[in-house]
Amino acid sequence: MSTESTFVIELAEGHLAIHDLTVGAARPDAPVVLAAHGITANGLSWQRVADEVDRRHGSGAVRFLAPDLRGRGDSRSAPGPYGLRVHADDLASIASVFAAAPVLVGHSMGAFVAALAADLHPDRFTGVVLVDGGLAFPVAPDLDIDATLKAVIGPAMDRLSMRFADPQAYLDFWAQHPALGPVLRGPGGEAARRYIEHDLVDDGVGQWRSTCVLEAVRADGADVLADPQAHAAVRHLAAKGVPVELLWARRGLLDEPQGLYDPARLAALDVPEQVRVTEVDANHYDIVLGDTAVADAIDRQLGA
Helix, strand or coil: CCCCEEEEEECCCCEEEEEECCCCCCCCCCCEEEEECCCCCCHHHHHHHHHHHHHHHCCCCCEEEEEECCCCHHHCCCCCCCCHHHHHHHHHHHHHHCCCCCEEEEECHHHHHHHHHHHHCCCCCCEEEEECCCCCCCCCCCCCHHHHHHHHHHHHHHHCCCCECCHHHHHHHHHCCCCCHHHHCCCCHHHHHHHHHCCEEECCCCCEEECCCHHHHHHHHHHHHHCHHHHHHHHHHHHHCCCEEEEEECCCCCCCCCCCCCHHHHHHHCCCCCCEEEEECCCCCHHHHCCCHHHHHHHHHHHC
C-alpha cells in the first residue's frame, strides 16, 4: 500500500486537497490517472485501485491522483457554488497544475463529473473510465429533486447529520452495512478503514461527524438527476472519438441483486457503440474497494 501524500490547491476561500496514491516516487514520464469519488465519499476510496495499478506496473510507473471533491474530506472548506460543472472544472485545474493529460476515472457521481470534465475540456484528458455511473435516464421537467434524492440516497444523506462518540463507533456503524461491512472484514479492510476514517471530523464538543457538506451533496445530487449537459457528456465523447469505458456493478448500494444498471436499462439508454461496456460481479461499493476490474479498464486506457 502507498504511503499517501496530500497536495493542496489554494482557493480564494478554503482549498482543494489531492491525495497522491502513487506507490513510491512517480517517474518524470509516468502517465497520470485522476480519479473522482462518489457523492458522499472521498479520495481515499481509490486506494485499492491505486495499489493494484502499482502492483501491475511497478513503483512510480503510474501516478495516481485522487482529490477530495469540494465539500468532502480535506476539501470540506472549499466554497460553493457546488455542482458537477464546478467539480469538472476543478479536475481540469488539477490536470493543469500537475502538467498532465490524465486518464480520468470516476465512480458513481464521480463518473458524471469525469464524463463532463472530458467533454468540457477535451484537450486536458486522454480517456475516461466510468464506474457504475455517468449515464442517466431523461427526467420529467416537474421532477421533485429533493424527494427523488431522498428515495435514492436517503440513508447516505441521513448519515451526514449523525454524531458518533469516536472513530471506532463510526467503523462499527459501517461494519453493519451490507455492502461495505464485508469489505471491512476482507483483504481490503485496512484501506477501507482509512477511507471511512477520513470521512470523520471532530465537531468540537467531543463527538464526530461526516466531513460531507449537506449543501454540496444536494447540489451535486440534483445535477446527477437533472443536468442535461452531464447526461449528454458520454454521447458527446463518443462522437469526438474520446476512449470511454463503462463498468457497471451487478448488485446495488446495499448489495441487493438489482444494481443501478442492468442489460435492459443499458439497452434503453442506447449507449453509443464506441463505449466499451463491462458487467462486473460486484456491488456499487466493492467495485472500487475490492475488485480488480477498474484496474483492468485503466490498463486498457493507458495502452490506448
